[in-house]
Amino acid sequence: MAQHPRGSDTRRQYQLVADRIRALIETESREPGSRLPAERDLALQLGVSRPSLREALIALEIDGRVEIRGGSGVYVCAGQDQGDVATSALGDSPGELMQARVVLESAIVTLAAARVTPAGLQRIEEALQAMREDHAVGRKPVEADRRFHLGIAEMCGNAVLVGMVGTLFDGRHSPISSRMSGRFEPTHAWHVALAEHQAILHALEARNPQAAAAAMGSHLLASHGRWIGEPSDPPAGAAVAD
Structure with a gap:
């Protein structure tokens, strides 16, 4: 039987960062209800990127160790002592998932643009209309x-x-991805995403592999930005769907 390439005992980056935050809470004896440092400061203190920090905080929130209050900050919740407690695996890192999608789907759409069929375009158009x-x-x-x-x-x-x-x-349906999407993805995200999908379709209709790859990469990167709370502008020249 083939084994998962990740390996059964490899801990994800957000778990490692979350464990460091747990340790910080314990070593600084932070009481329930106390506020953690601002996101920028905490990322600098731990030497991690802000997207990695956000994933870790979401994992800790699911575990019940912190509470994220929009516009206010992150607060410690009553929980177990650090001891042997480790952050649960809640699915693959949303950031790593999206990075993999950018690499894979940008290559796939390049190939698809050279193999466009009327039936294939119709299926894609129907999916976009359903969206x-x-x-x-x-x-x-x-x-x-x-x-x-x-x-x-x-x-x-x-x-x-x-x-x-x-x-x-x-992978978007994993606990960490679902929670992150629900917390950070703005209400207008799909409104903007429709324009990005339309740009991909236009490039395929034009049989233009370079434009298709650029549109796909732009869409997935913008989608990730919205996912983690750093929204991007819609692609230049794209008409936002009604």
């Missing part, structure tokens, strides 16, 4: 979004690539 309809009635168009990205991979004619795209996309 618009879901958004119009206040639903998150996650399933239609999944069909959009899988439709691009299907045009490559490689079932392995289709499976990889689906697996990475489904």
Whole structure:
């Protein structure tokens, strides 16, 4: 049986950072209700990036060790002593998932642009229209979004690539990814994302591999920015969907 390439005992980066925050809380004897340093200061103190810190804080919030109060800060909650307590594995790092998607899907859309078929374009157009309809009635168009990205991979004619795209996309449903999306992703995120998907479709319709790869990379990077609370502007020249 094939083994997961990660290995069964490899701890994720956000777990390691979260454990350091736990240790900080204990060594500084911070009482429940006390406020942790501001995000920028805490990231500098720990020597980590702010996206990595945010993932760690989300993990600690799920574990019940801290409470993140929007616009106020991060506060210590009553919890177990540090001892042997370690942060749970709550899924792959959202940042690593998105980085993998940028690498993989930018290459896939380049190949797809050279293998465009009318039937393939129709499937992608239908998925985008379903996204618009879901958004119009206040639903998150996650399933239609999944069909959009899988439709691009299907045009490559490689079932392995289709499976990889689906697996990475489904990583958004892990506990840490779901919590991060719910906390940081702004309400207008899908409104902007529709324009980014339209830009990808336009590049495919034009059979332009370079433009398709650029549009896909721009979309996924902007999506990650919205995911972690650092939204980006919509792509230049893209009309935001109604």
